[in-house]
Amino acid sequence: MSTDEAVIVGAELAAGHDGTTELVVRLRHPGGAENAVVLDEDVGLALMARCGASHVDELAGHSWRRIMEAGDGV
Amino acid sequence: MAYDVVVRNGLVVDGTGAPSFRADVGVKDGRIAEIGAIAPGAGAREVDAAGRVVAPGFIDPHTHFDVQLLWDGAARPALEHGVTCVVPGNCSLSLAPLKAADRQRVVGMFQQIEEMPPEAFTTAFDWSWEDFAGYRRAIEKALSINVAPLVGHSVIRLWVMGAAAQERAATADEIAAMQDLLRQCLEAGAVGLSTSFVDIDENGRPVPSRFAQFEELDALSATLGEFGRMLQCVPEFYDTDITIARIDQLSELSLKHGIPTTFSPVFDSRATPNNVPRIMARVEEQFARGARVWPQMQTRPIDVSFSLLRPSLFFARLPRWVRVLRQPVEARLASLNDPETKAKMVADLGADGGERMMGKLVVRGGDAAPADLIGKTLGEIAAARGQAPALALIDLSLENGLDVAFLAASTGHEDTDRVTPTPANPLVHIGASDGGAHISSFSTYGDTGYLFSEFVRKGGHLSLEQAVAKITGETADIWGLKDRGRLKAGLAADIVVFDPDTIDREAELPAFDMPGDGMRYVRGARGIDTVLVNGQVAYAGGAYTEARSGVVCV
């Protein structure tokens, strides 16, 4: 895992405003600060597929770039 | 007769937050004429309110009834829930001002947000207007409910810039033209301007308001300032840092132009537990500086739904389910029909066969689900079939072409103990119902009933008087609706009579009452006896009347 760029450190499921399940991804940035990135169902599923994850816990350790790729692929 | 209507013997909760008291309410010429002891037989019509609360009609400040109001002047089922005033035109979208040539573009945006069937725009009304005054005349023909309409930033932009509204920043001349147009709308009865930082059209492209530089919003806010009217926005509510940035922008506009601003929605979520506390801390800081930046919070919890027609994050902690459901449909069907795979999927749920995770899922209806199963829980269905819930979910889906939607109720914004400090906060505006939007995804009706059943009766977190004030007097003050929101002699007689022991929302059900037999999810009302709009009984005894006494009330 590279430490000079933002990395996914966890993910949780949440209820979204539009009535679907959302993916709340926790991202750790260089320096240690963290924030939550909320992905809609389509992007969340695409992120799991792109990371080869079949469980949300398997997203930890992947680069922030996978989120961007997932979003652009939807 | 001294009065047109007398509402007699009720417990008056006047919308100010003051203690309730027993009194009669006399109505004359559409206005509240007297509150006190009124002589027997003084009313041409008497409404018995013994054992009931008599309150100002509720005000719903965040709706998308723009289209529905053209064929349904009661904004059903809003009125039967005690709502006597709705604010449509939120989130940058209204049906005026709009040139005929731009209609189809805006229809696409409305279909994206409201999920209204296309027939609603082609068969349900005569689209004869372009300007805001024309839209006002069109809805005023048969209103049963009052309307305080916002004008949408996106359509103002579209009128002035045409297709470029969704492509670029505006020039100084274009911004000046938008100000002139906004001024016309405000003079024609718009309660304010709405803008959006998140909405997209049917192609996924950002709506026109999102192409505006801050300078454009600043100029439009200056025009709002001439009238002291509202700026509403939908921020990136899913991200706390961005929402705080928007609070700061709105506060700057509020302070500079002397306008009220409001943003919605605000949600509590276990996944982002610091969201609401951080937002409220910033709101309090900005109010302390003199800004008016009202967060709108909905009362109802969030339900989510899914079917096996497409992958869903609902299963994101069940790897085998994820792998099966992410396959193309034919391969997915093959896997689900494979006994060995199915057995393993059920086994993944553990010893209870999915009872804990899936047993409370509800079959929604509005799809291929058998009618007799609508509203039943998967646990009930599984028990009747003699199956584990996980197996029942798979088989029921397979039996109906996978087109069976399951509802997981109250999965977000649902923890009343966590949520409650926020609506009780005097700086929080209760709203964000989204009435008339998302119609084929979930019901957006009955939040007022839920306020009383959950936060007053069940949790005791708000007093009856506080809850009524939150959705009447306080709302009217925030929006500058001087004639509404309180029971006071001289004000408009918008009145709801309800049973404080039973007022609530009913279960969500599919209804096929949209133009072209379009489907939407609705919730009926419980505990509402009588609703008066401008002094006329618009709803009583479980039925709508012929009264058409609603007005554009700005």
Added chain:
Amino acid sequence: MALTTQRRFTTPGPDETVEELASRALPGEPLEAAVDRIKSWNLHIFAGRKPAGLLLGSDVVFVEPPLG
């Protein structure tokens, strides 16, 4: 009442590209690294926007990482 410190942001100028914005917001940093940092701090813009990469005049673009 003083406002507490929050995460700093800017908004894109008319027709400004992410490269131009990154140069403006993070002067002195190599361009590619600056663009990467801006993107990683602003996935609400750079993950899923249609068309991809479109910057809007109303966007909140953070110019520093989260404070938390």
